[in-house]
Amino acid sequence: MIRIAAVGDIHYGDDSTGRLLPALREVHEHADLLLIAGDLTRRGAAAEAEVLAAELSQVQVPVVAVLGNHDYEAGEPERVRAAIEKAGAVVLEGESATVRADGGTVGVAGVKGFGGGFAGASGSSFGEPEMKLFMATTELAAAALADSLESLASSDLRIALMHYAPIPETLQGERLEIYPFLGSYLLCEPVDRIGADLVLHGHAHRGREKGVTPGGTAVRNVAEPVLRHAYAVYQLGG
Amino acid sequence: MDAQDHYLAAEIQEALARDPRLAELHLDVAVVGGAVHITGEVATIERRDAVLDLVRSRFGGRDVHCHVTVTPTEGPQEPEAIG
Secondary structure: OOOEEEEOOEEOOOOOOOOOHHHHHHHHOOOOEEEEOOOOOEEEEEOHHHHHHEEEEEEEEOOOEOOOOOOOOOOOOHHHHHHHHOOOOEEOOOOOEEEEEEEOOOOOEEOOOOOEEEEEEEEEOOHHHHHHHHHHHHHHHHHHHHHHOOOOOOOOOEEEEEEEEOHHHEEEEEEEHHHHHEEHHHHHHHHHHHOEEEEEEEOOOOOOOOOEOOOOOEEOEHHHHHOOOOOEEEEEOO | HHHHHHHHHHHHHHHHHHHHOOOOOEEEEEEOOOOEEEEEOOOOOHHHHHHHHHHHOOOOOOEEEEEEOOOOOOOOOOEEEEO
């Protein structure tokens, strides 16, 4: 059995020092690894990431994260990434990482993702260049996710980690009008085509935790305001 | 709905997103009869105070009802078995 701790949307800023530290210090008592589903910072400033990095450096299990839209606001996502990685965590963007735990190997395919909407109510790559660019951003993220999942074929467990939502079910509670800004079905298609044991996302603070892909894979929205805890713990493979 | 109230609510919502103390996209703003009502959740007490400060300093001279709470950080919840 492998235990996965997960949270997203923790939005660290210069006012966050110590906020999650007590819970982070004891992750190893509950889980074999910690996954963070984006929006590590309030507005993507490197100084904010350093506040979080100081706390992540005290986590005693491997940490794998993706960035979220907030981590791009200050225009320095590469500095956010560098700060987090300096603390020993791995940040994925269209990449994969493998973690060895007592219960086996866990492959994590990570991507921020983007919006677009869901099957039957999705934007199309049509018309103005701006609209084509919008949808191409999501299509590229989905293609990178597919490649990352395929690269993990030999892992005992495969987790798809993203910020934006792959299904509308875990958005329920958000206003329907903003669904296209919260995720895209394109992020779900590789999961059902290639396979994964669990999909984790954040971004939808007013959504709900539990959902499932059309192909039957469990999806969990781990945005902290949804969990109402510092992190959730999921047990797989046993 | 009063047109002034309508556009003021949108303007406050945008200000909450752009204020670097907040970068807050997840609060609900309603303006009714000139009175501002803000609901939702933020990560820290400092951000809750900043919401009130922003609205009072930039959109002053009106009633402000701030029902913003701070996200709890207890951890973790009970484990869930998947699959």
